[in-house]
Amino acid sequence: MTVDRFREPMTSIILVVLFMCLFSNFPSSRYFILSNIDNPLTAIGPAQAGTITVTGYCWYHFNTTLLLPITSARVEIYDEETTGTVFLGWNYTDYNGYFTFGPISNNDELGEDGLDIIVIVNARSSAARVITPTGGVYSAQSQTFWNCSDGPFFRNFVTPYDQRGAWWIFSYHFGLTRGWYYLLSTVGYNASTATCRWPYETGPHYHPGGEIHLPDWACWWSDTILHEYGHHVMYRLYGYIPPSIEEHYMETKSNSTTAWTEGWAHFFPLAVYNKPTRIVGINATHGVEYNLEAPHWCSPGWDDGDEVEGRVAGALWDIFDSQNDSAPWYYDRLSDGFQRIWNIMHTTPCNTFRAFWQAWNATFYAHPKQNVSQLQDWNRTLTAIFQNSIDYRGPGDVNVDGIVDIEDIYYAAIRFGVEKGQPTWDYLADLNHDDIIDIADVYIASLNQGKTYDC
Numbered sequence: 001m002t003v004d005r006f007r008e009p010m011t012s013i014i015l016v017v018l019f020m021c022l023f024s025n026f027p028s029s030r031y032f033i034l035s036n037i038d039n040p041l042t043a044i045g046p047a048q049a050g051t052i053t054v055t056g057y058c059w060y061h062f063n064t065t066l067l068l069p070i071t072s073a074r075v076e077i078y079d080e081e082t083t084g085t086v087f088l089g090w091n092y093t094d095y096n097g098y099f100t101f102g103p104i105s106n107n108d109e110l111g112e113d114g115l116d117i118i119v120i121v122n123a124r125s126s127a128a129r130v131i132t133p134t135g136g137v138y139s140a141q142s143q144t145f146w147n148c149s150d151g152p153f154f155r156n157f158v159t160p161y162d163q164r165g166a167w168w169i170f171s172y173h174f175g176l177t178r179g180w181y182y183l184l185s186t187v188g189y190n191a192s193t194a195t196c197r198w199p200y201e202t203g204p205h206y207h208p209g210g211e212i213h214l215p216d217w218a219c220w221w222s223d224t225i226l227h228e229y230g231h232h233v234m235y236r237l238y239g240y241i242p243p244s245i246e247e248h249y250m251e252t253k254s255n256s257t258t259a260w261t262e263g264w265a266h267f268f269p270l271a272v273y274n275k276p277t278r279i280v281g282i283n284a285t286h287g288v289e290y291n292l293e294a295p296h297w298c299s300p301g302w303d304d305g306d307e308v309e310g311r312v313a314g315a316l317w318d319i320f321d322s323q324n325d326s327a328p329w330y331y332d333r334l335s336d337g338f339q340r341i342w343n344i345m346h347t348t349p350c351n352t353f354r355a356f357w358q359a360w361n362a363t364f365y366a367h368p369k370q371n372v373s374q375l376q377d378w379n380r381t382l383t384a385i386f387q388n389s390i391d392y393r394g395p396g397d398v399n400v401d402g403i404v405d406i407e408d409i410y411y412a413a414i415r416f417g418v419e420k421g422q423p424t425w426d427y428l429a430d431l432n433h434d435d436i437i438d439i440a441d442v443y444i445a446s447l448n449q450g451k452t453y454d455c
Contacts, residue, residue, distance in 0.1 A: 053103045055153070057156050058156075076120045078118040080118055119142040120139050123139065130166045131198075138170070169198055175226075180194070196212040196228075201213045204281075221287055243258075248262060250266070250310040251310050253307045256354065258309065260355075261309075278313065293323065297430075298435065304389035312353045319384050331428075343363065344356055344360055357392055375402065378455075379400045391433070393453070396449070402454065406449075412445050425437075431445065432444065
């Protein structure tokens, strides 16, 4: 489905604004309409004689009327002299775009008038850095405020409108800082700095161990930014990126390493925003939406199996999400969140999704499984993966209980002759995946009767 580029970002920004209004100590007026920004807030505390404290809020443009706070950006303070500028120090903006620096001596030494303050806000932090095509960090410089008086010095600072793409890429709301913050707040991982060069080259991509490169239009697509950030995270965890072919697509087979590499990167923005839809930007105004909750075995236009990147992303999503599948199959009954997925990512470099599953199986279950709870969790994880046309069951284990017995033969036999699309169809019983449950499926179950599997 083709979508307008403002639909998803606008949804995201509404959620962020509501969250910050409800759960922070700051009023909703922090989300300034431009006409309201000329009235600075004041109460900073008592001044120390002979000192100045520089403080304020930094903002970037969401559009022509709405400003959003710049989170975790480096703000530098300078004093302008006749011989040039003197660096006074720096600090980071907080979650709400607020920064403070000082108190420091307000002695300018030339006639001992107040400092001549310049403020520069940079698209740079320990989390992210956004640079121009020639390598300079995007920044915005204030005017010079001459002979500042002692005490609190407060201003709102707004970055230029023509830089807003760079600040979208940097931002907490849509960009690299959002990905970094998600990992820090969810699993306590402080990812190393991600550098994005924009606008640069013709297609979004990540250079392993190096930079994210985004063309001019890609700055408007949060999923695209976070997809490339997902590659950055994988490289920092593994020390490499599994080999991938250059031409690959969401719905079609590539190979197992490409599907894993791209599947993880597709999944990452889904986890960050807790949504099943991945929007792939195609130009500045339009993108293609994939609802990765929806595909099932033999979905029209989709290949099946773990060599399909969209299937891998969907499997990770069904492990993560809290939404169970609907009737009649109920394959995905798992609501596991991000922690165990991250545990495997963080501890066990994997080149394929099968390797990810094998690491999961080895890490989270005793062998043989020691109780009903472990068996149930194992079953639910395998069937959540199965929902996405990835079948890691042992041969003949129709009901995914780790043993092939009369129950499996019965499960297939009572559906004998049923074809895909009929009311009693069940993909689990179609062991050879030929869209009909017949003697071949019953034979597979019978042939493997008595076998046990730990997959």
